[in-house]
Amino acid sequence: MNLTDIQLQINPFFPTGSDTSSWWIYLIWILPIFFFMLYGQRFQMWMVLNDVSKSVNKLKGMRETARKEAIEYAKSINPNVDNTERIDRFLEYFAIMPVDMDPSGIIKKLQHLMRIRDDRVKAEVMAMAPSMDNISASKMENVLEAATLLHMIYKVVRHFFLMGKKTTSMFFVVQLQMIMPILLQEAEALTKAIGTFKAGQPIGDGIGPMIVGKLMLNKEKKTIAKETVVSEDQYSGRTLYFMKAEGPAGNVGEPGTAVEKLINEMGVKINSVIMIDAALKLEGEKTGELAEGVGAAIGGIGVDRFQIEEVATRHGIPVYAIIIKQSILDAITVMKKEIAESIEKVTKSVFNVIEEKTKEGDSVLIIGVGNTLGVAQ
Amino acid sequence: MSNESKEKPLVYTIEECKQCGLKTKRTFKLGDFVYKIGELCSKCKGSTLVTMIYAEYIKT
Numbered sequence: 301m302n303l304t305d306i307q308l309q310i311n312p313f314f315p316t317g318s319d320t321s322s323w324w325i326y327l328i329w330i331l332p333i334f335f336f337m338l339y340g341q342r343f344q345m346w347m348v349l350n351d352v353s354k355s356v357n358k359l360k361g362m363r364e365t366a367r368k369e370a371i372e373y374a375k376s377i378n379p380n381v382d383n384t385e386r387i388d389r390f391l392e393y394f395a396i397m398p399v400d401m402d403p404s405g406i407i408k409k410l411q412h413l414m415r416i417r418d419d420r421v422k423a424e425v426m427a428m429a430p431s432m433d434n435i436s437a438s439k440m441e442n443v444l445e446a447a448t449l450l451h452m453i454y455k456v457v458r459h460f461f462l463m464g465k466k467t468t469s470m471f472f473v474v475q476l477q478m479i480m481p482i483l484l485q486e487a488e489a490l491t492k493a494i495g496t497f498k499a500g501q502p503i504g505d506g507i508g509p510m511i512v513g514k515l516m517l518n519k520e521k522k523t524i525a526k527e528t529v530v531s532e533d534q535y536s537g538r539t540l541y542f543m544k545a546e547g548p549a550g551n552v553g554e555p556g557t558a559v560e561k562l563i564n565e566m567g568v569k570i571n572s573v574i575m576i577d578a579a580l581k582l583e584g585e586k587t588g589e590l591a592e593g594v595g596a597a598i599g600g601i602g603v604d605r606f607q608i609e610e611v612a613t614r615h616g617i618p619v620y621a622i623i624i625k626q627s628i629l630d631a632i633t634v635m636k637k638e639i640a641e642s643i644e645k646v647t648k649s650v651f652n653v654i655e656e657k658t659k660e661g662d663s664v665l666i667i668g669v670g671n672t673l674g675v676a677q
Numbered sequence: 678m679s680n681e682s683k684e685k686p687l688v689y690t691i692e693e694c695k696q697c698g699l700k701t702k703r704t705f706k707l708g709d710f711v712y713k714i715g716e717l718c719s720k721c722k723g724s725t726l727v728t729m730i731y732a733e734y735i736k737t
Binding site: 499500501502510513514517547548633634635636637639640641643674675676677 | 686688705707708709710711712713726728729730731732733734
């Protein structure tokens, strides 16, 4: 078929001159223009709602899977009791953030609130199986946290979806459609994380505790704060203090309180702090790559970071940070090979910082930040 | 994300002999954790230490 043949075939759709017999061709062109002028937005709304509805159903499925997994895990620990009702109640559990109109003293309030929340979670978990050991309890806590987050994501998304449907407001549904890929990505990561928590496998976020845990092997460990341990060692004329959450249970510890205690209460004169943590990578960056910087490398709600920054500033202590890059999925699911194998590079980097930034006679605090599930010391 | 969801993780435990340094890779078993005393070394019968637990992803 050459170009002339194609032209002959499409010519009737482009009538010229006084060809009045082809009036219906004009209609084919003009009708859709009027249709979309009048119903264009409704049509677009229908398309967007359809798209969002599929995503809401996906989230619902993930929420159900997480709930069932939590119930089954509770049953596997204590087969005599049906904890379905307790777990359903737990999924609705919430914490009201302190008023921030007058931010003075808000960190203390947040810390107080988080402690109450943690204690309540622990009490709920222990009530499911009173004879449960510490490690199983921490696994159950992690499973419940993931299930609660999935439940919350589903409920909020469903709220805006139904609001959009009810008000036929493009404002609600288009925003939801735009943010949906990121929400689905996070929800998928949480769903996958539940299996990892149940098996007690180390997660990507555990790379900091894994590096420090290796340095703490065969040394005396002291509990310095809630679920946080510290060890002491000597290296090239320096005193090294290693700190991490107590593993292999799935804890993050209280590194902020531990640093405050070590420096303020125990009177240890620290000259430098080195923090090792997992950090979210940007798209295009490689998983397991390390980067060095300054500042308190620690995530979470901000209480621990505030405490460390406060002590460091008051005593003029430099804080160095080493981060291991990974995605949100890598951070909460079973540790990838690339992340695990970064341990030697990071350890070398830690000792480079010690040699270059400190001098003989100094005391250096090395903190492995993150969830220490499946990592002892 | 969509590519990763088509990949299945195989979780391995790496044990390192404290005496001869031999590294053994085996499938993860429930109860394994990093820095746990592992099985006896297949070469020198020395005690081993679990030094890593990680996932390798295979395309399904």
